[in-house]
Amino acid sequence: MRETLGVAWRDLVLPAKVPDLEVPTSIAAMGACARFSLRLPSAQARAVDQAGGFALSGGVNSAITSGGSISARLGPDEWLLIGPEEQGDALSQAIEVDLDGRFFSLVDVSHRNAAIAVAGREARAVLNAGIALDLDDAAFPPGSATRTLLGKAEIVLIRPGAECVYWVECWRSFAAYVHGFLMEAAREFGPHR
Amino acid sequence: MLLVNCPYCGARPEIEFRCGGEAHIARPVQPSALDDEAWAEHLYFRTNPKGTHAERWLHVHGCGRWFNALRDTVSDAFTASYTMGEQRPDAGKEGE
Amino acid sequence: MRRFSLPTLVAGALNAHRSWPRQWRDPEPKAYYDTVIVGGGAHGLGTAYYLAKEYGLTNVAVLEKGWIGGGNSGRNTTIIRSNYLYDESASLYEHALKLWERLSDELNYNIMYSARGVLMLAHTVHDVQSLKRHVYANRLNGIDNEWLTPAEARAFCPPLDISAGARYPVMGAALQRRGGTARHDAVVWGYARSADAMGVDIIQNCEVLGFTRGSGGAVSGLETTRGTIRTRRVGVVAAGHTSVVMARAGLRMPLESFPLQALVSEPVKPVFPCVVMSNAVHAYISQSDKGELVIGAGTDQYVSYSQQGGLHITTHTLEAICELFPQFRRMKTMRSWAGIVDVTPDRSPIIGKTPVPGLYVNCGWGTGGFKATPGSAQVFAHTLATGEPHPVNAPFTLDRFRTGRLIDEAAAAAVAH
Amino acid sequence: MAPTTVAQPYRFAKGGRIDRTRPVHFLFNGRTIAGFAGDSVASALLANGVHLVGRSFKYHRPRGILSHGVDEPNALLDVSRGPGRRDPNNRATMVEATDGLVTRSQNHWPSLKRDIWAVNDLLAPIIVAGFYYKTFKWPRTFWHRLYEPAIRAAAGLGLAPTEDDPDRYVHRHAHCDVLVIGSGPAGLAAALAASGSGKRVIVADEQAELGGTLLHDASSTIDGESAEAWLAGALAMLRAQRNVTLLPRTTAFGYYNHNHIAMVERLVDHPAPGSTALPRERLWQVRAKQVVLATGAHERPLAFADNDRPGIMMAESIRVFLNRYAVAPGRRIVFATSGASAYQAAADAKAAGLDVTMVDTRPEAGCGVQSARLRALGIEVLTGHTVLGSVGRMKVRGLIVAPRDATDRIGSRRTIACDAVGLSGGWTPAVHLFSQSRGKPVYRDDIDAFVPGTSVQAERSAGAAKGTYDLAAALAEGWRAGAEAAGLDGTRSFAVSPPTRTGFTPARKLPTDVDASRVRAFIDFQNDVAAKDVELAVREGFESVEHVKRYTTTGMATDQGKTSNMAALGLVSDALGRPVPQVGTTTFRPPYTPVSFGAIVGQARDALFDPIRTTPLHDWAVAQGAVFEPVGLWRRARFFPKRGEDMHAAVARECRAVRSAVGIFDASTLGKIEVVGPDAAEFMNRIYTNAWAKLEPGRCRYGLMLKEDGFIFDDGVVARLARDRFHVTTTTGGAARVLAHMEDYLQTEWSNLQVYLTSVTEQWSVIAVQGPRARAVIAPLVSGMDLSQEAFPHMAVRIGKICGVPTRLFRVAFTGELGYEVNVSADHARAVWEAVYESGRTFGITPYGTEAMHVLRAERGFIVVGQDTDGTVTPEDAGLAAMIAKTKPDFVGKRSLMRPDMVAADRKQLVGLATQVPQLVLDEGAQIVADPRAPIPMKMLGHVTSSYWSTACGHSIALALVSGGCARLGQTLYATTPTGFAAVRVVEPVFFDRHGERVNGDFAHA
């Protein structure tokens, strides 16, 4: 992704990899995404149900996945919306259209965060080296999302689906720490990447 | 490490929270109308009770919401958490 | 008071130490005292001692709800120093330090004041500015404090890691050579023994439950778990419990009480020659005469009277300790504990009158009052005896919160940028 | 059965849980010790006839192995597992024997057998409890120079590690429904019961093998099976369940608030170290819904003269060594007991073919059928006897006993020759964790022990931990506890045969026929506290058990008094004539047993100690050879030295470049907050001192923020992007706390305002391009924006593109020069930076760091919050009175500014200082006085907050806070220097471009 036609390239804080579900743990940085922090009073959210294709109907600490997009509700009036990189502008416009006339705040945070996928049988053990939450299926089922801490870094933890794949989002300057932390925690589980 | 009950997220480990001290100390509507004594009282003087304490908590590494909670400062047991603006659940019984 | 000395100790050995008298009596409370001190910590006992010794006031009682020294006096990390920034604080702590230097003699009790030096580390450019500000201010106040390069710091404290690759490299340090430690329990017992010998009644298991008030609202006595005691002058020196005691006199205080933790390692042979403090990474450490590494941790974030803190607080401190002294990772903690510290908005103490006539208070020492013990006790005795503050404690009024003349050492060390 | 192996003369040929197919060898004081997998270091030493393993803390008395578990006070060894893997004070009873271990005894010089410090034992009559308080005070200087160093050298046990630890440690947070601590019969029964619910169960035990006392119970049958078989069955059942996690070698050491339990699991010390990717230890932090405490009980020794000789150990420990480790602690064993459990040990010893004598302090009538049964086995049983002492020096050779009658009259002495002694003074339930959970233990007279009282947290105790010593009862109690914890009802009984031998008569200090006040009957073995020390303490008025502890140090050693605390408080109770419950216990505190710092710290070391935050431009700066400084968690480039340059040269060059041409600076760490909503301006009005309503979109304004106490909290440039949208910047260090401060007011005081706040610190990287050529540098790169002075004046913001990507372009000048701050999305920063740099080459663009930035802003008199202000500075003090909107009725901090001391004339105010010697750069932090010849303590007027060499001015510059400073312009004052004082003149705090004309840069030239 070097400079073409004078347009600045995009430099990810961690080089992206594809998660490997076969090994006990796989820790792979994800590619670029479009991300928005949406703030909207909960009553409004109930009224509109969705914006720009992102579902707003989930409860606090849930994530609704559709297509390539995730709508993670982190608080009563806060959503982290994640979509394909190339659709960033289109998504934000669509959201603004859908919420037009309401009190809301939509802020582009695409570059603020980095994402790392932690997958595999031992994914929870690895995450629980630094996350104090209960990640058992009963406590953190597929479709869960929350802000929390991993060691000394704030993260957003999302479990989009049923497989043992967890999506760890953090502010980009914490990415090296978060990645290092996960790698360290995964060391005892043998080969990983 | 306490287990703090966020009204929005449920029970979460204390490290996700920041405690904001005594609750229900409303900022005066017109601070300039207060004399120095009353202003000092607002800024600095606290109940600091040995017993039930109404206090503010921020779920800073969670939903980001401020809320209030009642906790016994001897046993550290929480008896209630409630959203900002709600009345203290044991109102009228403070100071016991 | 039987003198303590090597000859009397040897003599004691000859009769199997059967004839040592009590170090202090266990008197029944009298109906009336000229002055009552609430709180049998080192500050309270010291106050009684100076009242008797310097002001001839001996009809004095110290009321302690538990056992003397069971509060913070008995649970602190015993660091003594006087290298404070502001004139007010510097003069208070230096006043104390001078008393420390001859306290064993004065009390005829070896309180093991050990001037092994307090080294405060700078890890950032901002720390350097702040510590140099202290060094210069101390110099002009006649208080020893010197600036050391990293190499000099390491020479003074060989276990210190000064490698440039450290997460927070050591950029220099301030050293107060006269700073050090003392045997905290001995301070309590030494004051108790000497005060008792001059007639002060030390009454344990006696909790103050309330105040009786006379004309003009003045204090006329105290309700306690051991009955009513009449008095016209009360000095409350109840540390973490000050708010509780003062509430019983109808007063709200600018105080909050937090659990503050400390821990000791297993004992080892001498390995750590001085006291090291680092504000940037939140750690302080020394080694006791018995061999444990004595490590101070932080406070919990919430008000509590539980004398128990969370593991994450001590974890945070041990992280910092191991960062500064990686070779200690295989050391083991042997015991951890907490005390309840009363913290004022400017983290400086309050020593003086209250709005209630006859009621005086000495509180707000927070995480750092052990070092002040003799000084605090002496100026508080002065205040109680004369009704007027000693020049040293004059600035430490309750009124400063109204006027805004705070003495905020911590704010002065503000975090940069 | 008789000991056979030659190499291990005290090892039985059969039996035990050791693996004879896996021999191990380790060193003890240089001697090779042979043992088997499954041995502890203690059992292997005993198998080889080694009893002397250490010297005591104070008197340096020879000491052996007292127990078989965590309560061991004596057998503390220095253990090395290779380079960097050495640590002191390890309990020989808990260290698993493995190949290659190097163990050493401690606290002696020159050798274990010949220890010079043993003179202390001769001084024992003098160095009693608290002796040091009474002496060493004269002459005063001797304390520090002589006495204290001597005391320190004598005290302490082992040697601290000196090398960095190569091992790793990790943390694990876990949740479960039922946490069972202890896997003896009670714990296993609890786990079995709870596991049936399908709920999550964790079982932790500090021993290498699960099973507790069942591991050495050779006599009981449970439900018709041998204890061993029952144990195997129970473990197999638990292992088969997916909802059960079994954690051997895991000590629960702390029971904290809200059922937060800390445990440490040892993972690699048992096999050869360094052989796996496993961490050495794992700290588990378990949040359990319910806890079952089945932690068993600790045996108490008996107190009599010289009860501390090597070879004297606990009766139950003898049983453990015999049955679990197949080791005979001696061939002629005397048991001395005040209770029944030792009879089982004696019977087991006899069964193992050893020569056994039993001495019971209880009268014959008090011993029930036990004594008769033992006699039937051919064992001599002396009831109604006291123990008067022991003989032997490095190892016990005999026990001196004598009959006593009901009035404690002592009969004639008899020395029973022996090579090992088993003591039993009864049992103390391990209520440590219960007590840590804030439960108050209650005293049970019938077993002379404190047992758990009312639960405070969601926990329950079972088995010996609760004073239930009968095996059948312990199993049933465990079952019930487990079931209840899992929310099941259901009880179960277990058929156990033979019934457990229980019951004892407490014996504080055995009666003696000599002057009791001279007898050293040890209670705290490690700290050398004898019964008479406790009595001395009480005599001297130390009546509270807490005072006794602190005066005598009993219970303060590494074992925290597991074997001694009951004895101490029993003695206090006797001495005061107060019942035990009134005396009470001392406080149980974490950790239950010592825990390595490493485990507690876990991963948080080196790069993972604290996150190191770097900006997207960091690597570029690294490649340029920048020198960095830590600022909070951030690493910022401080300067960019060229070959041969020191900091001063580099900074001077960087400053010159900015003033004369153009510089480029990474300001990405600045905090940024997007304030959005219809009430955004109103919100800004309330939070900041200055006014915002009239700021037009597209314009920027410098904002100042106070805390409610009136002191400066933060500052920064704020851009209004739209009516309802502000882009706020904060200081680097202030980013998080400013956002928190704003959120606090927004949510808790002004929740009716329609505003949302979002941190965009890391969304936007900031490339500051500063200097007269700044515009020329960026002009070719931007699109969609008119950079002309008219269209884009100073303190304006525009949204457009740079290098084809969106930018929020600020025209601001913290350096005082024409300047832009290019905000671009972080992933684009590197590309844009390189493009700017490229574009600037023709103008000599120079990267500069924080140091130059500081000089440049100081030349212009711009403050840095946190450096030129601390938490005690008001806007007025900082010369920023103009920032206070007079018309606003209120903003955060306004009221405080009206307090009497906030307007006092002598407040410290920001001024500039010019040194008399232009080259002299003052120290930041230097103090300022009016008269350097004044006596000490000298009145200080203020201090230097910023101080630099200014290339632009050709002299040094400084900012300072000086009392009444504004009124002192022109005065000469003195600032401290490392060697004395320097004269300075008070000047306006602006040194360069006094009227701020340079912000228009090349526009001015144009």
Ligand SMILES: Cc1cc2nc3c(=O)[nH]c(=O)nc-3n(C[C@H](O)[C@H](O)[C@H](O)COP(=O)(O)OP(=O)(O)OC[C@H]3O[C@@H](n4cnc5c(N)ncnc54)[C@H](O)[C@@H]3O)c2cc1C
């Ligand atoms: C873990 C820790 C580490 C510390 N480290 C240091 C350090 O290194 N250096 C330093 O200088 N300072 C340190 N401190 C602070 C220092 O311990 C205290 O400031 C100091 O000991 C206070 O002494 P005191 O006599 O005022 O209080 P205390 O010793 O607490 O005495 C107050 C007494 O009042 C009694 N009391 C309370 N209420 C009543 C009542 N109603 N009736 C009767 N009696 C009552 C209490 O029982 C208590 O004994 C530390 C504190 C802690 C907790």
Ligand SMILES: NC(=O)c1ccc[n+]([C@@H]2O[C@H](COP(=O)([O-])OP(=O)(O)OC[C@H]3O[C@@H](n4cnc5c(N)ncnc54)[C@H](O)[C@@H]3O)[C@@H](O)[C@H]2O)c1
């Ligand atoms: N005869 C007597 O008078 C007498 C007295 C006491 C005990 N006993 C016997 O003791 C047994 C009692 O069974 P039980 O299950 O209660 O106890 P137990 O001693 O069999 O098991 C307790 C287990 O807890 C573990 N443990 C203790 N503290 C721990 C901690 N903090 N972390 C992790 N593990 C810890 C120990 O390693 C041990 O394995 C019975 O066999 C009983 O007969 C007999």
Ligand SMILES: Cc1cc2nc3c(=O)[nH]c(=O)nc-3n(C[C@H](O)[C@H](O)[C@H](O)COP(=O)(O)O)c2cc1C
């Ligand atoms: C300087 C200092 C050194 C200590 N050293 C020891 C020690 O060697 N062993 C020990 O068990 N406790 C030690 N303690 C802790 C005390 O046992 C005790 O925990 C502390 O006084 C708090 O009291 P509490 O735990 O009874 O509440 C020490 C305490 C202090 C203040």
Ligand SMILES: [Zn+2]
């Ligand atoms: Zn929440």
